[in-house]
Amino acid sequence: MFQTDHSLVKRKLLQLAATGRFSSFTPKQLYTTFKQLSSYLSQYEDKLDLIELFQLFELKFYLSILTNHDIEAKNILDRLSDQFGHDVNSQRIRILQSIYYEAQGQLKKAGDLLSENPDELQLSRRLTTFARYDPTAEKYIKNLNFYLNLQPADVLTWCELSEEYRKLGLYDKAIYCLNNVIIVEPTAYPIFYKIGLLNYYHFLQLEQESKEDNIKKGKLIELMNVLILARDNYLYSLEINDKYDKSWVGLWSIVNAGFAFNKKLKKVSESSKAIKEYLNQADQLKTIVEKKLKQLDIEIESRVGAKG
Numbered sequence: 001m002f003q004t005d006h007s008l009v010k011r012k013l014l015q016l017a018a019t020g021r022f023s024s025f026t027p028k029q030l031y032t033t034f035k036q037l038s039s040y041l042s043q044y045e046d047k048l049d050l051i052e053l054f055q056l057f058e059l060k061f062y063l064s065i066l067t068n069h070d071i072e073a074k075n076i077l078d079r080l081s082d083q084f085g086h087d088v089n090s091q092r093i094r095i096l097q098s099i100y101y102e103a104q105g106q107l108k109k110a111g112d113l114l115s116e117n118p119d120e121l122q123l124s125r126r127l128t129t130f131a132r133y134d135p136t137a138e139k140y141i142k143n144l145n146f147y148l149n150l151q152p153a154d155v156l157t158w159c160e161l162s163e164e165y166r167k168l169g170l171y172d173k174a175i176y177c178l179n180n181v182i183i184v185e186p187t188a189y190p191i192f193y194k195i196g197l198l199n200y201y202h203f204l205q206l207e208q209e210s211k212e213d214n215i216k217k218g219k220l221i222e223l224m225n226v227l228i229l230a231r232d233n234y235l236y237s238l239e240i241n242d243k244y245d246k247s248w249v250g251l252w253s254i255v256n257a258g259f260a261f262n263k264k265l266k267k268v269s270e271s272s273k274a275i276k277e278y279l280n281q282a283d284q285l286k287t288i289v290e291k292k293l294k295q296l297d298i299e300i301e302s303r304v305g306a307k308g
Helices: 007-021 029-045 050-068 072-085 090-103 107-114 121-135 140-148 155-167 171-182 188-207 218-241 247-256 259-271 273-295 300-306
Strands: none
Touching: 007 029, 007 050, 029 050, 050 072, 050 090, 090 247, 140 155, 155 171, 155 188, 171 188, 171 273, 188 218, 188 247, 218 247, 218 259, 218 273, 247 273
C-alpha cells in the first residue's frame, strides 16, 4: 500500500538505492517495492532534484530487471541515457546497459560495452564478473585477483574469490580471502562464522586424507590446531553477537561431531600438555553450548544435518 507521507517514502526508497539492500528481498518484497516506487515517481518525479531522480530511476531499473519487467527496464535505460549519458554518471549507465544485455542473454554485447574503457574502475569490476561464464574457474579467479590488486578494500570481491576457492576445496586460500574482509570490517560476525566453517571443512578434508587409525601425534596436533581455529572464529563471531545461532551450531559440531577424533587425541594426551588443555576446553565448551542451544530453542540435529 502506498504511504500518504511521500517524504517518508522518498527517504526509504533513496536508502534502498544507496545500500542495495533490495538485492536480498524476496520476490514478493521486490514486486511490492517496484509498485511503490512506480507510484511514487508518477506523482512526485517533478519534485526531485537531478541526483535523487537518477538514484530512483537507477533503483527502478534494478527492480525491473529483478521482477522481469524487461520493457520497463529498457524504457528507464533509454531515459537515463538521454538525460544523463553525457554527464558524470555515464560510467554507471554503461554498467546498467551491460546488466540489461546480460539479462537478455547478449553476453558478448555486454562484455564489448564494458571493454571500451577498462581503466575505469567500476567498469573493470563489472567486466571481471563476466569471467564467471568461463567453463573453468581459473579465468574468473585470475580476474578477481587482478581487480583486487587495484581495489584491495573491496570486501564483496574478496567474498566472491573466497567462494571460488571454497568450491575447489582450497580452504586455506578461501580463509585468507575472508581474513582480508575482517581487516576492513572487524565486527562482521557472519564473516567470522564463515572463517570458522571453512576451517572446519579444512579439518574434515585433512582428516579424510589421514584415514589410518594410528595417526602420528604430530599429525593429530596439526588437525587439532585447525579445529581450534574453527572454534576460535565461531567464538569471535559470538563475542560480537551472542545470538548468532549459526556459530552456536558450529561450536556444537566441533565438540560433538569431533567425538571420534577426540578419542584419538585422548590416546596420546598424557604425553602432550596442549592436547590435554584442548580436551578440557572441549568438555567445558560442550556444556555451555548445549545449554545455550536449549535457550535458543534450536533443533540441533536438524540444523547440523541441513549444513551437511
